[in-house]
Amino acid sequence: MQVQQETIQAPPRRTPFIDVLNRAIGLGQKVGAVANPRLEKAALMDAAAARTGLSDFGDPWFEQPFSVLLDSLREEAHLNTAGELAARLQFGKVLRDRLTAMEWFRRHPEILERRIMRPVVIVGPMRSGTTRLHRLLASDHRFSHMRSFETISPVPRLDFEEVLVGRKRDFRPTLAKRVMRVARLANPRTLSIHPTGPFEAEEELGLLVNSMYGMKHEAQWRVPTYGRWCERIDATPAYRHLADLLRLVGWSQQASELKPWVLKTPQHALDLPALLNVFPDARIIYTHRDPRKVVGSAASLAWNQTAIHSDDVTPHDVGQEWLRKSALQLERMTAARALVPAERRIDVGFDEMDRDWEGTMRRIYGFLDLDLAPALPAMRHYQVRACRVAREPHSYSLSQFGLSESEVRARFAAYTARFDVAEGDLGVSSVAGRVSSIAAR
Structure with missing residues (x-):
């Protein structure tokens, strides 16, 4: 049964778990049992160096976005007590990972010599079907891919x-597993918005976060100054570091260098020139979806995360920001098409995958010059497994975030006309129902 968008008036509230956690942390800070977080660059870097006994953070480029992000957090994010503590823990882990990665490169310089040849990169705006396509391709043993635990922790411990x-x-x-357990306590809708598990194929967003760069921060916190700063810069240094971490992940997997990587994160839609500077022979799969659903789903994802970390975020602000951000992703990914030779790019529609995923994958494999047949059993198995993972439908509407269908249609009219993106029914988006449907075909 479809639920019309007018019947959904407000986005869901966060769980009581966060309010309890805020009170508990606040009490712990008052009695001295919990340290007050210091969101200052020098203090955070010094703490990471002291804890690891290491001092080389690698390319200092990351300090630029880090400084802007910290300023934006202090001035704009209005973090609650739990949000401040989570930010400190997140930054501490990223900085320790950077230090440990540099130590791995020192111990094993051959890691940086690993080749990354002809990666297959899925490029599309957030919530345009990139995860589904990525996991189908990742189920093919002929490709290398990141797993969720590697996105969370791309750098192994030094006893690896x-x-x-x-x-x-x-x-x-x-x-x-622990991180995901806490995330589900904070927001049980996580599983329906982005089903995952420790060994599930996952995007390389965590590798960009290792440079304190990327949209993950914007989907987690209200940091508009930081977001616009990132949009103005050349992200090539962040992509170079991503490539080095990808080499480290491949080394830790003991994967053959001859296996192409299959990559995806919506950040690539904004930074395709930087990606191509680092991976000049990449093959690009563009994904397309009805912009009304892209914007509504992106706003819902961002709301469900931002509302955990701040008591002062409004649905209207989230809706306006992700309308703007989604439009920018599509504008930039369209403008950068000229950088990719026609024989190294292909376009795939979200609805096309819904109607006939096997036929669509056959077309993609023709583009990749690969036989689909050996991969089909694993892909069908993934479809069945995905049905078991999804629990509740991801419900959202534009009206929850102060947006209208006509506003979104007008904003994206040129895009939908150029790529012949069909508009569908704008009711409840059901991950479980959609996957179940395509698994049965």
């Missing part, structure tokens, strides 16, 4: 060689 010879277990999947 003990893991490689079977004397220890990799702690990163355990940490990922």
Whole structure:
């Protein structure tokens, strides 16, 4: 049964867990049991160096976005008590990962010599079907891919060689389970918006976060100054570091360099020139979806995260920002098409995948010059498994965020006309129902 958007008046509230956590942390800070977070660059970097005993953070470029992000957090994000603590913990982990990565490169310089040849990169705005396509391709053993625990923790601990010879277990999947457990307590809608698990194929967004760069921060916190600063700069240094971390992940997986990586994160739609500077032979798969659904779903995802970290965020602000951000993603990814030779790019529609995913994958594999047949059993298995993971439909509407269909249509008219993007029914978006439907075909 479809629910019309007019019947949904407000986005969901965060869970009581966050309010309890805010009070508990605040009380702990008053009695001295919990340290007050210091969101200052020098203090955070010094703490990471002291904890690891390391001092080389690598290319200092990351300090620019880090400084802007911290300023934006202090002045614009209005973080609550739990949000401040979460930010400090997140930055501490990223900085320790940077230090540890540099130590791995020092110990094993051959890691940086690993080749990344002809990666397949899915480029599309947030919520345009990139995850579904990425996981279908990742189920093919002929490709290398990131797993969710590697996105959370791209850098192994320095005792990882003990893991490689079977004397220890990799702690990163355990940490990922803990992170996901807390995330579900904070927001049980996480599973319906973006179903995942520690070993699920996942995007490389965490590798960009390692440079304190990217839209993850904007979907998590209200940091408009930081977001616009990122939109103005050349992100090539962040993509160079992403590539080095990808080499480290490949080394830790003991994966063959001959296997192409399949990559995706919506950030690529904004930064395709930077990506191509680092991966000049990339093959690009563009994804397209009804902009009304892209904007509504993106706003819903951002709201469900931002409302956890701040008590002072409004649905209207979130709606306006992700209307703007979604439009910018489409404008930039369209403008950058000229940088990609026609034989190295293909366009795929969200509705096309819904109607006939096997036929669409056959067309994609023709573009990649690969036989689809060996991959189909694993892809069908993924479809069935995805049905088991999805629990509740992801429900959202434009009106929840102060937006109208006519406003979005007008904003994206040129895009929908150029790529012949069909408009569908704008009711409840059901991940579970959609996956179940395509799995049965």
